[in-house]
Amino acid sequence: MDEQPRLMHSHGVGMAGHPGLAQHMQDGTGGTDGDGRKQDIGDILQQIMTITDQSLDEAQARKHALNCHRMKPALFNILCDIKEKTVLSIRGSQEEEPPDAQLMRLDNMLLAEGVSGPEKGGGSAVAAAAAAAAAGGGVGSDTNSAEHSDYRAKLTQIRGIYHTELEKYEQACNEFTTHVMNLLREQSRTRPISPKEIERMVGIIHRKFSSIQMQLKQSTCEAVMILRSRFLDARRKRRNFNKQATEILNEYFYSHLSNPYPSEEAKEELAKKCSITMSQVSNWFGNKRIRYKKNIGKFQEEANMYAAKTAVSATSVSAHGSQANSPSTPNSAGSAGSFNMSNSGDLFMSVQALNGDSYQGAGVGANVQSQVDTLRHVISQTGGYSDSIAASQMYSPQGINTNGGWQDAPTPSSVNSLTEGPGSVHSDTSN
DNA sequence: TATGATGATTAGTG
DNA sequence: CACTAATCATCATA
Numbered sequence: 001m002d003e004q005p006r007l008m009h010s011h012g013v014g015m016a017g018h019p020g021l022a023q024h025m026q027d028g029t030g031g032t033d034g035d036g037r038k039q040d041i042g043d044i045l046q047q048i049m050t051i052t053d054q055s056l057d058e059a060q061a062r063k064h065a066l067n068c069h070r071m072k073p074a075l076f077n078i079l080c081d082i083k084e085k086t087v088l089s090i091r092g093s094q095e096e097e098p099p100d101a102q103l104m105r106l107d108n109m110l111l112a113e114g115v116s117g118p119e120k121g122g123g124s125a126v127a128a129a130a131a132a133a134a135a136g137g138g139v140g141s142d143t144n145s146a147e148h149s150d151y152r153a154k155l156t157q158i159r160g161i162y163h164t165e166l167e168k169y170e171q172a173c174n175e176f177t178t179h180v181m182n183l184l185r186e187q188s189r190t191r192p193i194s195p196k197e198i199e200r201m202v203g204i205i206h207r208k209f210s211s212i213q214m215q216l217k218q219s220t221c222e223a224v225m226i227l228r229s230r231f232l233d234a235r236r237k238r239r240n241f242n243k244q245a246t247e248i249l250n251e252y253f254y255s256h257l258s259n260p261y262p263s264e265e266a267k268e269e270l271a272k273k274c275s276i277t278m279s280q281v282s283n284w285f286g287n288k289r290i291r292y293k294k295n296i297g298k299f300q301e302e303a304n305m306y307a308a309k310t311a312v313s314a315t316s317v318s319a320h321g322s323q324a325n326s327p328s329t330p331n332s333a334g335s336a337g338s339f340n341m342s343n344s345g346d347l348f349m350s351v352q353a354l355n356g357d358s359y360q361g362a363g364v365g366a367n368v369q370s371q372v373d374t375l376r377h378v379i380s381q382t383g384g385y386s387d388s389i390a391a392s393q394m395y396s397p398q399g400i401n402t403n404g405g406w407q408d409a410p411t412p413s414s415v416n417s418l419t420e421g422p423g424s425v426h427s428d429t430s431n
Numbered sequence: 432t433a434t435g436a437t438g439a440t441t442a443g444t445g
Numbered sequence: 446c447a448c449t450a451a452t453c454a455t456c457a458t459a
Contacts, residue, residue, distance in 0.1 A: 238438050238455050246437095261448090282447080283439060290450065291437090433459090440453075445446105 044071060067190065076192055083192045103210070106217040113224045115159050155224070162220045169216060173209040177202050241284075245274035249284050253292075254306035259406060260289055289406070 047062065110116040184198045241249070252270060253260050262270060267281045274281070292299050 240437065240456065280438080284437090286448070286450095287438070289448090294450095435456100435458085437456075438454090441451085442449100443451105444449080 040071065041075060044069070044075065083194065083197070100214075103214055103217070106214065106221055109221050110162075110217060110224075113221075114155065115162055115220055115224060158220060158223050162216070165216050166213070169209065169213055173206065176209075177205050180205060241274060241276060241280075245276060248273050249281070249288070250302065250306050251310060253285065253288050254303050255310045257303070260285060260292075261406070 107116065180201060181198055184193050184201060187193055188198070240246075249270060252262065252266070256262070262281065262285060264278075267278045267285075271278045271281045276284075292303075296303075
């Protein structure tokens with residue numbers, strides 16, 4: 001407490017304006033007083049230095065005393081000058097902020113994704129894209145719309161979270177900025193803080209907060225991307241075709257086994273019947289061909305089944321002589337065992353002959369071929385060939401060449417022989 | 432949860 | 446461009 005009187009003692013120095021030290025040097029107290037003044041300033045500085053050690057009340061009182069001190073404005077000005085220089089030099093080195101390309105990109109993306117930007121229309125572009133992509137997948141319109149709305153709901157959710165967080169962030173940023181500004185303004189009365197410096201501080205705060213904002217934007221972008229890939233990537237939303245579609249496709253495949261390459265029209269027809277797209281039909285046949293060829297044995301049972309089916313309907317529909325060779329038309333794969341080896345051998349030969357005759361023929365080739373395929377399966381089944389080697393030995397001369405590919409068929413099989421539904425085959429032999 | 436089935440994608444080919 | 450072969454990612458089931 002003994003500092004107080006010292007603080008208050010006067011030097012008679014004019015302290016009015018902001019001219020700084022130079023002015024009060026001239027203020028008529030004389031050069032000899034210089035040392036004393038320095039001493040005095042030293043004291044004040046000492047007090048400032050030790051002020052932190054004091055209690056708060058004491059500090060408050062001290063502050064008040066300092067504020068009231070006649071030397072204070074002068075000292076303050078000096079400090080301001082020094083500070084200004086320092087700050088300016090700092091400023092110079094920090095000023096040029098690189099235009100944040102990353103942030104711009106994030107902003108653009110969020111805008112494009114409909115997360116930021118106008119409230120209502122947001123996401124419509126994405127929704128349209130999703131719809132288009134889903135339509136390409138063609139899994140079924142109801143599933144499409146369901147997934148579509150699901151996608152939109154999730155996007156809205158992300159959007160909501162984003163905006164909530166953004167609001168929170170802005171609020172926090174503003175609060176903090178105001179707080180700091182008030183604090184600095186308050187402090188600027190006792191320590192040299194220029195408005196510029198406050199401004200700079202605000203800038204620093206904003207930068208800090210904008211890095212948080214960037215993180216928010218980044219994670220939002222990530223979330224949207226994940227959502228997008230989840231909903232728009234066709235692979236991810238793969239659905240098995242329904243049973244009927246698979247049945248139709250399989251019937252076509254096995255009834256055209258020697259040349260399982262549906263024409264454009266046939267694909268179109270199949271696509272329509274199976275409620276899938278043409279490219280899905282192509283995919284299916286591509287997969288089927290390769291998988292069948294890779295492991296014929298594995299598909300034996302299936303082949304027999306469809307062969308039996310088509311054979312049944314073929315024989316029942318048509319009363320053609322060629323069908324006379326057909327064994328007693330097994331209704332299912334289960335009845336396969338009833339045929340003996342020699343029988344099937346004969347049949348195989350006859351079918352080969354039939355095939356050989358008709359395959360290159362211009363007229364009813366495709367239709368007869370269909371029958372041949374059908375019969376061949378019935379035969380293979382009756383023969384009891386169950387391993388793939390035996391099967392491929394059997395089929396190779398027919399459809400699959402030694403290279404592992406099907407023989408080149410001059411013309412794709414006609415859609416006319418396409419089955420109308422599971423179990424019922426329209427065989428063109430009646431033509 | 433491991434595993435096979437299956438629809439979609441991709442690189443390469445003619 | 447249609448196709449094959451390989452591969453991926455998901456579905457379905459034991």
